[in-house]
Amino acid sequence: MKSLIKLFLFFSLCLLTTSSIEAQTGVIKGRISNKLNNEPLPFATVQVIGTTKGAQTDEEGNYEITGLEAKLYSLKIGFVGFKDIQVFEIQVLNSKPTLLDFQMEENTADLKEVVIKASPFRKTEESPVSLRTIGVTEIARNPGGNRDISKVIQSLPGVTATPAFRNDLIIRGGAPNENRFYLDDMEVPNINHFATQGASGGPVGMLNVTFIKEVDFFSGAFPANRGNAMSSVFNFRQREGATDKWRFTANMGASDVGLTAEGPLSKKTSFLFSARHSYLQFLFSALDLPFLPTYTDAQMKIKHKVNDKNEITYLFLGALDQFKLALDNRNTESNAYILDNLPVTPQWNYSNGVVWKRFNNTGYWTFVASRSMLDNKAYKYKNNDETLPKIFDYESQEIENKLRAERTTRLGKWKFLYGVNYEFAKYNNFTFQQRNIVDSVITINYKSDFTMSKYGGFAQVSRQLADDRLTLSGGFRIDGNSYNAEMKNPLNQFSPRFSLAYALTPQLSFNFNTGIYYQLPPYTTLGFKQDNIFVNQDRLKYIQNSQLVGGFEYNTKFDAKFSIEGYFKRYKNYPFLLRDQITLANLGADFGAIGNDAADSRSKGQTYGIEFLYQQRLYKGFYGILAYTYGRSEFEDRNGNLVPSAWDSKHILIATLGYQFKKNWEVGIKYRASTGLPYTPDAPESNIVALWNVNGKALPDYTQLNTLRTNGFNTFDFRVDKKWFGKKVTWNLYFDIQNMLGAAVSTPQTILDRPLDADLKPIGDAPTYRDSKGILRYKTKVIENSVGTTVPSFGVQVDF
Numbered sequence: 195m196k197s198l199i200k201l202f203l204f205f206s207l208c209l210l211t212t213s214s215i216e217a218q219t220g221v222i223k224g225r226i227s228n229k230l231n232n233e234p235l236p237f238a239t240v241q242v243i244g245t246t247k248g249a250q251t252d253e254e255g256n257y258e259i260t261g262l263e264a265k266l267y268s269l270k271i272g273f274v275g276f277k278d279i280q281v282f283e284i285q286v287l288n289s290k291p292t293l294l295d296f297q298m299e300e301n302t303a304d305l306k307e308v309v310i311k312a313s314p315f316r317k318t319e320e321s322p323v324s325l326r327t328i329g330v331t332e333i334a335r336n337p338g339g340n341r342d343i344s345k346v347i348q349s350l351p352g353v354t355a356t357p358a359f360r361n362d363l364i365i366r367g368g369a370p371n372e373n374r375f376y377l378d379d380m381e382v383p384n385i386n387h388f389a390t391q392g393a394s395g396g397p398v399g400m401l402n403v404t405f406i407k408e409v410d411f412f413s414g415a416f417p418a419n420r421g422n423a424m425s426s427v428f429n430f431r432q433r434e435g436a437t438d439k440w441r442f443t444a445n446m447g448a449s450d451v452g453l454t455a456e457g458p459l460s461k462k463t464s465f466l467f468s469a470r471h472s473y474l475q476f477l478f479s480a481l482d483l484p485f486l487p488t489y490t491d492a493q494m495k496i497k498h499k500v501n502d503k504n505e506i507t508y509l510f511l512g513a514l515d516q517f518k519l520a521l522d523n524r525n526t527e528s529n530a531y532i533l534d535n536l537p538v539t540p541q542w543n544y545s546n547g548v549v550w551k552r553f554n555n556t557g558y559w560t561f562v563a564s565r566s567m568l569d570n571k572a573y574k575y576k577n578n579d580e581t582l583p584k585i586f587d588y589e590s591q592e593i594e595n596k597l598r599a600e601r602t603t604r605l606g607k608w609k610f611l612y613g614v615n616y617e618f619a620k621y622n623n624f625t626f627q628q629r630n631i632v633d634s635v636i637t638i639n640y641k642s643d644f645t646m647s648k649y650g651g652f653a654q655v656s657r658q659l660a661d662d663r664l665t666l667s668g669g670f671r672i673d674g675n676s677y678n679a680e681m682k683n684p685l686n687q688f689s690p691r692f693s694l695a696y697a698l699t700p701q702l703s704f705n706f707n708t709g710i711y712y713q714l715p716p717y718t719t720l721g722f723k724q725d726n727i728f729v730n731q732d733r734l735k736y737i738q739n740s741q742l743v744g745g746f747e748y749n750t751k752f753d754a755k756f757s758i759e760g761y762f763k764r765y766k767n768y769p770f771l772l773r774d775q776i777t778l779a780n781l782g783a784d785f786g787a788i789g790n791d792a793a794d795s796r797s798k799g800q801t802y803g804i805e806f807l808y809q810q811r812l813y814k815g816f817y818g819i820l821a822y823t824y825g826r827s828e829f830e831d832r833n834g835n836l837v838p839s840a841w842d843s844k845h846i847l848i849a850t851l852g853y854q855f856k857k858n859w860e861v862g863i864k865y866r867a868s869t870g871l872p873y874t875p876d877a878p879e880s881n882i883v884a885l886w887n888v889n890g891k892a893l894p895d896y897t898q899l900n901t902l903r904t905n906g907f908n909t910f911d912f913r914v915d916k917k918w919f920g921k922k923v924t925w926n927l928y929f930d931i932q933n934m935l936g937a938a939v940s941t942p943q944t945i946l947d948r949p950l951d952a953d954l955k956p957i958g959d960a961p962t963y964r965d966s967k968g969i970l971r972y973k974t975k976v977i978e979n980s981v982g983t984t985v986p987s988f989g990v991q992v993d994f
Contacts, residue, residue: 218261220261220264221260222240222259222291223291223293224257225254226238226255227296227297228276228300230300230556232502232553234251234502235273235276236254236255238298242269243269243270247259262286264917264924266284266285266331266812268280268281269284269294271296275300276301279298281294287993288920288921291436293434293436302606302662315327315755315809318417319656320415322693322703323414323415327409327410328343328347328408330404330408330433333346334403336349337862337911337913338909338930338932338933339911341403341447342361342398342399343385343428344361344385345361352366354868355866360395361386361399362390363395363426364841365413365426366801367803367826367841368425369839370390371392371394371778372424373426377509378432379562380547381562383592387400387515387541388487388489388515388517389543390786391590391716393782394782397487398489402452402468405454405468406430406431410429411428412427417654418654418669418670418671419611421615421671421673421711421712424763424765432466435456435457435466435495436457440458442456447987448986449472449473450471450472450473452468463496463498464496469490469491479523483523485520485536486518487515488515489516490513490514494509494510495507495510506548509546512546513541513544515539515540527977528977531943534578534891539570539571540571543566544567545566546564547562547565556603556604558601559599562596562598562599563597564594565596567594568590569589569590570589571590572786573587574586585888587627590625591620591621594618594619596616597615597617598615599614600612608655609655609657609667611652611654611655612651613651614652615651616648618647619647622721626639629888640724646675646677649673650672650684651671651672652669655667663696667693668690672684672685672688673712681735686735686736687712689712691707691708692707693706694706701751703747704744704745705744705745705747707742707743710739711739712737713736714737715734715736715737716788719769719789719790722793730793730794734769734793734795737765737767737795738765738767740766742761743762745757754813755807756807758806758807759805760802763800764800765798769793770795772792774894776832776899777830779797779799780840781840800836801827803826804823804824807819808820808821812854815855818851818852820850822847822848823843824845827841828842838872838900840873843871846867847866847867848864849866850862858916860916864910865911866909866911867908868907869903869906870904871904872903875894875895876892876894876895877892877894882971883962891944902941905939905940907937909933911934912931913930922994923993926990929988930988931986932986933984933985936983940981941978941979945974945977946973960972960973
């Protein structure tokens with residue numbers, strides 16, 4: 195900690211001695227077009243709110259605003275016959291122009307009867323409820339977020355988190371495997387390093403925040419063109435690369451270093467690329483953790499504007515994750531316990547694809563072709579000695595090749611969205627593992643591979659009524675695949691949805707959505723083999739989730755929003771793991787893979803709750819979020835009774851507040867309080883020598899599923915930023931502390947009762963004994979396992 199503070203002070207001194215040029219040489223420029231047909235809008239106005247600055251577009255729809263001081267601005271874009279657009283917190287630099295293109299929607303209301311005021315908060319016809327839009331500035335400055343979107347999302351209502359260092363997305367009581375991600379319309383299976391196969395979490399995000407323009411986060415009311423999701427959908431919209439000259443951004447933080455390059459490849463083609471490499475192993479070593487992960491990732495976007503009617507974009511996102519155990523770090527009983535059971539889990543993955551947008555006079559087509567691949571390994575040697583046989587060896591690949599075509603069009607007050615999708619997927623798996631069955635051990639040893647075709651179609655129609663005060667939207671999608679006869683018929687997965695939004699006043703609206711959504715079980719469960727047979731093939735169905743969401747939203751005159759939403763979600767056909775007698779909905783917040791077992795589709799569950807949100811956009815230097823959630827999550831146990839799931843968070847309160855001081859200083863704080871999460875006690879047979887040697891840890895007693903609950907916790911995050919705006923170089927120095935109060939969640943942990951040396955370090959083997967039945971057991975004891983660490987972080991970003 196002392197060394198981090200010294201390094202922070204050193205960087206501060208270096209930057210304070212750097213000359214700062216505060217000249218007003220900032221520029222905002224871009225193009226304004228019709229969203230429906232991409233035709234330019236000449237003579238549209240762009241106003242810098244709170245100033246006399248502004249511009250009007252030329253005949254090609256281009257605009258440019260010059261002479262701006264380097265700081266954050268809000269813009270208002272207007273054009274007769276089109277809905278106004280209002281955007282907030284646009285960062286302007288002296289060192290390079292800010293490029294902003296806008297697409298405007300036609301206003302179908304009678305202009306003589308109603309005046310439409312631009313809202314600072316995004317809402318769509320298809321998703322008038324459960325949609326939050328997050329800008330890049332909000333992501334970058336979020337206290338404790340460390341420029342990671344998965345951590346930033348945890349500031350919003352309905353999102354469950356723990357003090358641990360993982361990025362598991364637990365939305366409205368659903369499991370971490372219920373989320374889907376889209377990058378400029380291309381689906382990407384995962385956005386985290388060291389991802390849990392069959393889920394979505396990991397310790398650190400893959401996406402480079404310098405690429406992101408804004409993020410749409412749907413916690414419900416999913417549009418029909420987004421399938422295979424039950425808890426959330428993320429639409430990441432990336433910015434375009436510079437078109438005037440080559441520019442660079444360098445980042446160095448507490449966990450990684452990265453470089454972003456952007457510039458024109460030709461008059462019509464822009465290029466944006468970044469690469470990052472971590473030194474996370476040094477942070478983990480400083481935190482005295484017994485495992486040392488490292489990662490490398492790359493991200494790229496190339497956009498070619500063929501003409502005003504055709505745009506082609508190539509996208510790439512990939513990561514290489516390495517992992518090793520710090521075998522000499524057995525200085526505590528907890529570390530020795532982790533080293534005894536944690537496998538080594540190297541992994542790599544990539545997604546790449548092409549998006550073609552084809553415009554005509556009444557709308558546009560979006561064509562997407564992409565390929566994604568995950569290669570996941572895990573292995574464990576007995577006693578971590580590589581000269582001894584492996585007791586666990588796992589290797590798996592998931593490959594997806596996807597095609598999607600969708601059409602968006604408008605006819606007066608009607609909006610139509612429809613399309614089709616096809617996917618060819620391949621899965622292979624090699625598993626060698628010794629597992630327990632009650633109080634005995636069996637060996638699982640199989641190879642599995644299969645291919646499957648997935649197909650679907652969707653349509654949604656929206657209509658505005660009553661001078662645009664009432665918006666109705668209804669749609670459906672159907673999905674099928676070749677895995678088995680039940681899933682083959684897409685009508686078995688008919689997924690209707692309906693949304694309503696009614697403006698009670700210009701500022702107050704009532705919003706509602708209901709729908710039935712389907713999701714495919716994970717490949718790990720689909721591909722499980724026993725006695726060389728796909729034993730799950732005739733037992734699995736799509737998971738079904740029926741949702742009902744409604745609430746009120748009030749937009750103030752000072753760029754703030756109050757909202758209250760209630761939700762109810764009912765699950766059917768969730769995979770039930772037959773060996774452990776537990777629903778898959780309780781798993782997913784750990785490393786490795788989940789669901790690799792025999793299962794059937796018997797489980798049911800439900801989640802419900804109410805969410806309150808107050809969000810203040812930047813106003814007179816202040817910004818903030820206050821969010822409260824009361825949420826319950828319940829799934830069936832082995833007896834078919836609804837019991838609290840592992841994600842039953844009950845009460846969550848989050849408050850985020852920031853203020854921008856003079857001289858480009860900015861300070862932010864975030865406070866989070868949450869009820870503890872349920873967990874399952876250890877099974878009494880855990881210390882049988884044969885079982886412990888296989889598992890390296892205690893086994894959960896699923897006959898008492900989630901009957902215990904961790905203590906509640908309070909976390910406090912702090913962040914300070916300082917910016918220097920030079921004529922050719924911009925510096926941003928930040929200092930961030932996650933979990934400043936050191937809050938921890940404690941659970942009892944059964945460990946081997948090894949002898950301790952004079953420094954209380956475990957040495958030797960644990961003693962054994964025979965119970966009354968003559969079964970050989972290890973001598974064990976229980977310690978408190980505290981999860982939650984104060985993580986200081988510092989970094990610098992340089993734009994040049």
